[in-house]
Each structure stands twice: as structure tokens, then as C-alpha cells.
Amino acid sequence: MWDRIREKLSILADAAKYDVSCSSSGGNRKNTNKGLGDSSASGICHTYTEDGRCVSLLKILLTNHCIYDCAFCVSRKSNDVKRAAFTVDEVVDLTMSFYRRNYIEGLFLSSGIFKNADYTMERLVRIAKKLRLEHKFNGYIHLKTIPGASEELLTEAGLYADRMSINLEMPTENGLKLLAPEKSHDEVKKPLGFIKNSIIAFKDEKKLIKSTPKFVPAGQSTQMVIGATPETDMEIMYSADQYYRSFDLKRVYYSGYIPISYDSRMPQIGSQPPLLRENRLYQTDWLMRFYGFNVREILNEKNPHLDVDIDPKLSWALRNPDLFPVDINTADYYMILRVPGIGVGSAQKIVQARKFGRLRSDQLRKMGIAYNRAKHFIRCADSVIQLTNPEPHQVKAQILQDSNSKYLKTPQNQLSLFS
Known part of the structure; x- marks a missing residue:
């Protein structure tokens, strides 16, 4: 039986x-x-x-x-x-x-x-x-x-x-x-x-x-x-x-x-x-x-398909350069959440931590954000003022280059939801 x-x-x-x-x-x-x-x-x-x-x-x-x-x-x-x-x-x-x-x-x-x-x-x-x-x-x-x-x-x-x-x-x-x-x-x-x-x-x-x-x-x-x-x-x-x-x-x-x-x-x-x-x-x-x-x-009539080489959050950010850079020390929670490389937990930590003083890049790294990605879209206390912002295609190329370098160094490669 x-x-x-x-x-x-x-x-x-x-x-x-x-x-x-x-x-x-x-x-x-x-x-x-x-x-x-x-x-x-x-x-x-x-x-x-x-x-x-x-x-x-x-x-x-x-x-x-x-x-x-x-x-x-x-x-x-x-x-x-x-x-x-x-x-x-x-x-x-x-x-x-x-x-x-x-x-x-x-x-x-x-x-x-x-x-x-x-x-x-x-x-x-x-x-x-x-x-x-x-x-x-x-x-x-x-x-x-x-x-x-x-x-x-x-x-x-x-x-x-x-x-x-x-x-x-x-x-x-x-x-x-x-x-x-x-x-x-x-x-x-x-x-x-x-x-x-x-x-x-x-x-x-x-x-x-x-x-x-x-x-x-x-x-x-x-x-x-x-x-x-x-x-x-x-x-x-x-x-x-x-x-x-x-x-x-x-x-x-x-x-x-x-x-x-x-x-x-x-x-x-x-x-x-x-x-x-x-x-x-x-x-x-x-x-x-x-x-x-x-x-x-x-996704809309102009963009009916998702990008293959980058995640949808990064793709949206690159299509809306006028919304960036986001000032980490003054922006509201929901705008911080839209920054590529910053997840829900990190956004919550940022909002709480900035009550005690202006945040710097080294502090953001310790909070667990993907700084190499987020740095293209944020401004913090020690950010260098740029006269001109790079074009979206340049930002995309730099992020892909950084990601590929990290990917090649990773022993076990797999798709992730977000960096």
C-alpha cells in the first residue's frame, strides 16, 4: 500500500x-x-x-x-x-x-x-x-x-x-x-x-x-x-x-x-x-x-516594457532626473524611499537618525544602503556641490560598471530583488 x-x-x-x-x-x-x-x-x-x-x-x-x-x-x-x-x-x-x-x-x-x-x-x-x-x-x-x-x-x-x-x-x-x-x-x-x-x-x-x-x-x-x-x-x-x-x-x-x-x-x-x-x-x-x-x-505607453539590464526603481529614477538629487537631511520619507539603493529599513533609519544631526556619507554607509548606487541621486552633509549633473545615460553606465565589478567578485552569483 x-x-x-x-x-x-x-x-x-x-x-x-x-x-x-x-x-x-x-x-x-x-x-x-x-x-x-x-x-x-x-x-x-x-x-x-x-x-x-x-x-x-x-x-x-x-x-x-x-x-x-x-x-x-x-x-x-x-x-x-x-x-x-x-x-x-x-x-x-x-x-x-x-x-x-x-x-x-x-x-x-x-x-x-x-x-x-x-x-x-x-x-x-x-x-x-x-x-x-x-x-x-x-x-x-x-x-x-x-x-x-x-x-x-x-x-x-x-x-x-x-x-x-x-x-x-x-x-x-x-x-x-x-x-x-x-x-x-x-x-x-x-x-x-x-x-x-x-x-x-x-x-x-x-x-x-x-x-x-x-x-x-x-x-x-x-x-x-x-x-x-x-x-x-x-x-x-x-x-x-x-x-x-x-x-x-x-x-x-x-x-x-x-x-x-x-x-x-x-x-x-x-x-x-x-x-x-x-x-x-x-x-x-x-x-x-x-x-x-x-x-x-x-510602466506606461512610452515605457511599456521593463528594462532588462537595470531594476525598475533605477529605471524610473533615470527617467526623472529633475527629481534628484534628494537631500537626505530634509526630504520626506517617501521621497527617500524612491532613491535607488535605499530600502524601507534604511529609509526609516535615515529619518530617525537625522533628528540628532545632519547625516554624512560615512553614516549612510553604516546604515546599510547601497551607497555606490544611491550616491548618484542624493545630497548629504558632506556632498560636494556640483555645477552640472551627469546625464542619465552616464549614471546608468557607471552603475552597471560598478555592479558588474561587484558581480564578478561574488563567489555565488544570483539575481536579487534590490541591491
Whole structure:
């Protein structure tokens, strides 16, 4: 029996890896010498809590059977892959078994759609309910919302899940109709709106009745596949901005398209997803959520694509030279936050520290800012007054030169969100 479960786990954990709406680290540390935990076990992924803790999740599909034939999906009904399905009890037993062995701290459960939406959603709910009520499981549970499922099932799911998510699939309706003509964005918006309103209603009721249960306390998220259809970066981020504002999403995830099989409707880009583009989109998303940027400042008709060689914050600064240099000792917090090389933590330190005296360049370095980048955009107490400022293209060339020099000296090279 265990061999059968192991085979199912191998198939359904592998199929679940294409869903990035729980941040997966790709860790491969193995358990040796009778230690605790094993990040290389099938279906283990990692996500992060609001306080920065990394937690391990069992990430699987309930089934890879599906009634839809989305061209970009490995589980589409026309794809010749080995099919499998867990029972409700098998998922519950796996979760509890992995948890007791300290492999995981929670469950990420998605599914292909078999028979119909309610049939699939009802089984996802039964798993969460059984874990919570019968096994007293208080770990993290992330459930996928199945488009078209009834509001009664969504309400019940929200009472047992910490987070729920539903895949937008393609950034635009036209892109979705091209590759998944059986689906529409309206089918996604309806449950997103229902869950958003339910979260608000439960919070309001909680103010009056303390015993009111929590409802999706970690909020909801969505995911877009990037690169399978010809949307510009502007179209992608405008769509993300709309969903953030309309449905109070916690995250929008951008999944670089991975060619699974040939289809004339999709580009052939090799076996690797467009990771650099994906990274730039996440950087833009970060600027929108934490740096106070309006998406139209970063992307617009004049600039519909993100720069490949520099991050979007630096690109924006170079396009707006009239706003710089920023006087670190007098500028408000939000303007300091827009300086390339200065993050949220450093901006807060600057605002606090300047209460006790004017700040100099050596003090800024100690605060952890990327001074070699920021120096082109700031003025501090010991700055030399320049009669003319260098042209944006000269600043860009200098920053790229400094970055390349640093990159070549770094033993382990990797893309970072911000310097």
C-alpha cells in the first residue's frame, strides 16, 4: 500500500510544482545522521510568514485528472501523462505523517478539476475540515479555490483554510481565450469578490461577537503565467494592480512559462522559463506594494516594457532626473524611499537618525544602503556641490560598471530583488 501512495505522491507533487502561489525555495537539504526534517522529500516547498519565518509545506495536487484542456497546463486532459488521485483520507494521513516527522508545518493543496467544480471543491474542504476537527491540526493550510464552486463550499473552505488562492492563469482575457477558451476571468473574479466580502463581513462580526471564527486570516492570492501569450509588461502589471485594488489580494505571483509540449499558439523559448523578466515583474510588484509607487509611474505607453539590464526603481529614477538629487537631511520619507539603493529599513533609519544631526556619507554607509548606487541621486552633509549633473545615460553606465565589478567578485552569483 505504501508503494502505491509513494507513486501517487511522486506524480501529484511533481504536477504541483508549476503552481508558484506559495513561495517555493527549491531547497535540497537532505536528512543525514538522524537529524530532524528533510527538505528534499517529495512535495516539500517553503513559504514565509508575515514575521519572516520560513515554513515547510506539503505541496500536492489532490488529482491531476482535469476536464479542461488549457494549452499551457501539464494536467490538461489531452496531455499524455500518468494520472493519479488521492483519496481524502490519504491526503489527511500524509499530512499528519509528514507533520509528526517534522518534515512540514502545513499543507498547500491544489487540484485538477474532475467531474465538476463542486465535486472537486467539496473534497478539498473535507480534507481541511478533517485535519482541523478530527486531528486538531493547527498548522498552515493553503487551499486552491476552484472556479465555479458554490458559495456555500467557499464559505466552509474559508473557515478551515489560512489562505485561499485562485489562478488568473493569463494576464488578459484575450490571452486566456487563446490558450484556455473554456475559461474566463469572470469565473475568477466572482469567487475573489465573494471571499473578499466574506473576510470583511467576518471581521465586522468579530467586533460584535468575540467567538466569531476566523475566515481566511492570511487572505487570498492569485497567479499569472508569464510569457505564454504576447502581453507587454505594462499589461501584466496593470492587470495585477487592478486585482490588488479590487480584491485586496495579499500577493500576485508571476510564473515564467515553461514549455511542456509543442503547441502552435505558444512561443518556443527553450526549456527554461524567462527568469529575468519574472524577476523584474516581482521587483515592480514590490515597488507598488511597499514603496508607494503607482504602476503608471513605472510602466506606461512610452515605457511599456521593463528594462532588462537595470531594476525598475533605477529605471524610473533615470527617467526623472529633475527629481534628484534628494537631500537626505530634509526630504520626506517617501521621497527617500524612491532613491535607488535605499530600502524601507534604511529609509526609516535615515529619518530617525537625522533628528540628532545632519547625516554624512560615512553614516549612510553604516546604515546599510547601497551607497555606490544611491550616491548618484542624493545630497548629504558632506556632498560636494556640483555645477552640472551627469546625464542619465552616464549614471546608468557607471552603475552597471560598478555592479558588474561587484558581480564578478561574488563567489555565488544570483539575481536579487534590490541591491
